[in-house]
Amino acid sequence: MTPLTDTDGAPLLSAVPAAGDRRRHPAPAHLRFFHGPMDCGKSTLALQVDHNQSRQGRRGLLLTQGDRSAQPQISSRVGLCREALEVAAGTDLRLLVRASWAAGDRVDYLIVDEAQFLTAAQVDQLAELVDESHVDVYAFGLTTDFRARLFPGTQRLLEVADDVQRIQVEVLCWCGLPGLLNARVVDGEMVREGETVVVADTAPTPAPDERDADVHYQVLCRRHHVLGQLGPTAAGPGQLALR
Template sequence: MAELVFHSGPMDCGKSTMALQLDYVHTSHGRRGRVFSSQDRAGEGVITSRLGLSARAIEVPPEFDFWRYIIGELTSGKIVDYLVCDEAQFYTAEQVDQLARIVDELQLDVYAFGIMADFRTQLFPGSKRLIELADRLEMLPLGPLCWCGERGTHNARTVDGLMVTEGSQVVVGDTAAGGAGGEVRYEVLCRLHHRRRMTATRAKATLSPDPLPFDTEQG
């Protein structure tokens, strides 16, 4: 039986890498799929991994109709065995419904990859609908670490290293260091430090190291 599977995790946990690897494995075994993405940090019509991997993809704007596209491919004699859908958090709820219909009525596997919650810890519409409809929810085991060393679970939006909690739900950015001042970036934090709005930059500015438990002066 075909499945709708939602692979999720915070930023920097390897979702796009896994999406590209999954497509490679299926292709190497003779299956033919379609790769989709939406608002990838590298631009339209591409899926990229922070490891340097990339592949062409079909861009998914809000008006894109998955059902109509796949039916068009099949009725024109093309073979479609599965769909890989990266950045699925940016899909609309209606588009996720279309993916579920493709699984149920066309018996095609759909593998979706995306972040669950935004920088305010609120579910993205696409992710919310995937949680409601997916046959399986897979949390990626290899996750990023918070600056404190704990497992990172929450995505923080930062400007000049300071966490912000207001603004549009969708602002494309990256977690890499550098960039112009005032540029929107993202940082993965543990829940505690996300609640306290304690980014790595703020921690360095406000936290002093604990004193050593012995006297370092020579007598």
């Protein structure tokens, strides 16, 4: 059978790679963003995605910034944790990946927890890794800060991500309605002013010094966030207090 050729005699199918050869035509990568309020299980999902990817032979990097444990790791409230690279506002995420390549390590995907703390420039770096280097990126972050405003990293991810999903694990306000917004609680009072980034957990913790303020977060429905009502306090940390 004579192969098809163009007018210059070159095979028309020469650009089609052999079966299984994706080096010249790699599969498209994607930037996926999963978001929600505190306690919605985003870090648990991040670790589950990493597990699912790695068990298929793929290799990835785990990145975080300001984990609740104050350690360079991704930690979940259900007890799961894995070591991760701590990034700062000035970290070029492209250089992290290139450093792994230079060391002879393959990078097929990135898991980025606490993605709300990324700068807009860092989100654009992730998009570049997806488009130019075919690295899949899975980013996980909070939707809004304690003032009910988008974090800069969240805003940019909503603008440029290929796929945006609100995490479906429902978080409840103390009243039983779905919790949507994060309230910052300082010494038992909800506050609406202050630094955007103050790392704390959802469970109250004793201050190391009695002169220090007790700072934690509480997820509220929209109505009670507007009213500033934290609800009854009879229940233990993380539990509903209904009456």
